[in-house]
Amino acid sequence: MGKRPTSHDVARLAGVSQSTVSFVFTGREGISAATREKVLQAAAELNYRPNLAARSMRTQRTGRLAVVVPFSGLNLVPLLEGAVGTAREAGYTVEVVNLPLESEGHAQEVDDLLASYEYEGVLSFSPIPTPRLPAADSAPAFLALTEFDEEMHATGAFSDATPLVEMMERLVGLGHRRFLHIAGPSTYPAAVARRDAYLSTVERLGLESVGVVGGNWSGMTAKACVHALPGDVLPLAVIAANDILAAGAIRGSVERGWSVPGDVSVTGWDDALLSNHFIPSITTVFQDRQRLGAHSMRRLIAAIRGDEAPEQETDLQTIVWRESVSAPRAR
């Protein structure tokens, strides 16, 4: 008969009380080795697994976390991999909740998630303002990977745009003076951070900026932007917020008969799958998303347990220099 065995069944078979079975499974002191062995053997024989729903009701803990994810162009797999793996090691299971960026009422949905009491913590990879927490003491921990501060500037490891500054300085060192930025959508903190870093670097180094164009993650748009440039902008350095935009920019340049990197140097971001095989291969910023995912999850779990927050990870982003960047060709 296919009835799921309970701790009572195990107790009966082992000749002990249900309490003893429970003690064995929760690892409590004061059980003799002989009894423990008997219980474990009976449990194995019946293929017993504790009923997590019952346990959860008794302990008032669910052992479950939610990850809020904007299923969109960006590659979330490494982030998820890091987060899920870390959570599992800590004994949590992870549920994935889809929260598209475009959807109305992000904050409301996250609020609901928190208020549902079904999760001990919620980790959001969607850029959303910190939601209000439910009134209860037992409010789950919440952690957003990217958060807006009051001035809508981005914070968080994802949004660290210093590699962009470093790339621009290197380009200047190679002889570049004229720059163009192809930006991502302003709903993305990371895109905003890169745009701001671009503008402030132009300002600080006294460079010529042809403009800030774009505004979405479409390579077609990037290509169109390059086609719309005046004919006398060469040599030019294009700082794209993304490898897709960079690829579009390269395509557009080549279509106009401009050589990359001879006439136009291009940088991207994300180290997309085909970037290193692109012709020319694309200079980009590699993000260690798996490590970032794992780190975020560690922070969340520390918050749940009241532990001290783990140290911030460093070197999550590294510049990968490739063929799409060179000194401007003498004209």
Next chain:
Amino acid sequence: MGKRPTSHDVARLAGVSQSTVSFVFTGREGISAATREKVLQAAAELNYRPNLAARSMRTQRTGRLAVVVPFSGLNLVPLLEGAVGTAREAGYTVEVVNLPLESEGHAQEVDDLLASYEYEGVLSFSPIPTPRLPAADSAPAFLALTEFDEEMHATGAFSDATPLVEMMERLVGLGHRRFLHIAGPSTYPAAVARRDAYLSTVERLGLESVGVVGGNWSGMTAKACVHALPGDVLPLAVIAANDILAAGAIRGSVERGWSVPGDVSVTGWDDALLSNHFIPSITTVFQDRQRLGAHSMRRLIAAIRGDEAPEQETDLQTIVWRESVSAPRAR
């Protein structure tokens, strides 16, 4: 006091019994509109949510599904998006379990997942043999997206290699006679299916095959394979199992001074992010992974509920013709 409200609290506030509250929330007949309204208002006031652990214990249903995922090179985001969205609409939550392809004992881990009784169903995007089910009647439903049949040939929508046949026929129509296949790892049913389709098409049409090379998803390997070709193979048509491999092959061809598509035509698979901006843009097979994910989840849920399996989706894969393919240049 931050105590979570229960149905008893709601009942007290609404002046009814706990049973009535339960009836309202489970939508049972025989509750007057006035009473229902009173209950809902009290619940809203207390911000009451049914405790799913208690409900689950009572109903013996968890409302949870697991998705087993090989976090590896392939882009799983659309698959997950489709699957998670569909499950949510059907009232299920989805947990993500990482099961790397390389790990030992796949079947064991999936068995454990099934035997844990924590999930009503398990959907696997990892290519694994069908695991044995636990003895209980209440065994959860299991569905693997890709399954091996007894001869280790791949089945399942992912592994339908007919677009490859169609691409080869078109290439033959353009005048191609000499082919090369760059294969993926044989642990992937889809890779095996494409290799087999390649070989049988070569056979059927009496073509010349330079070989089947590769064996992983690395573009570097693909590039090396092209470099290793003899100098007199032109014109050549390269059928790569993947856009990454295709990109590597194009890179290798260009490095050897061969023009693509003039000397070498190349096809890929997956429509990777940068494929349409590649120079030349890559002819590929677009997979509607989101639709496939949603369909797989519908199948799983139908199996759980004992419903009839939904009809197989068609047109999940479509060929996208791009610049990397043309008639061989006259030599």
Next chain:
DNA sequence: CGCAACTTCTACTACGTATTACTAAGACGT
């Protein structure tokens, strides 16, 4: 008016576990 049928609600119980309070039995010191 009386009985049946229906509507609307309530009292009570079971689900499987973790844990508190308690008991029985030795061990130990005086």
Next chain:
DNA sequence: ACGTCTTAGTAATACGTAGTAGAAGTTGCG
């Protein structure tokens, strides 16, 4: 021999819900 302390186990209970059996009130019909 007696009381105390320790060890190893048991009995009993609460967690919050869904659903069964039944009660109270209302309507229908002869």
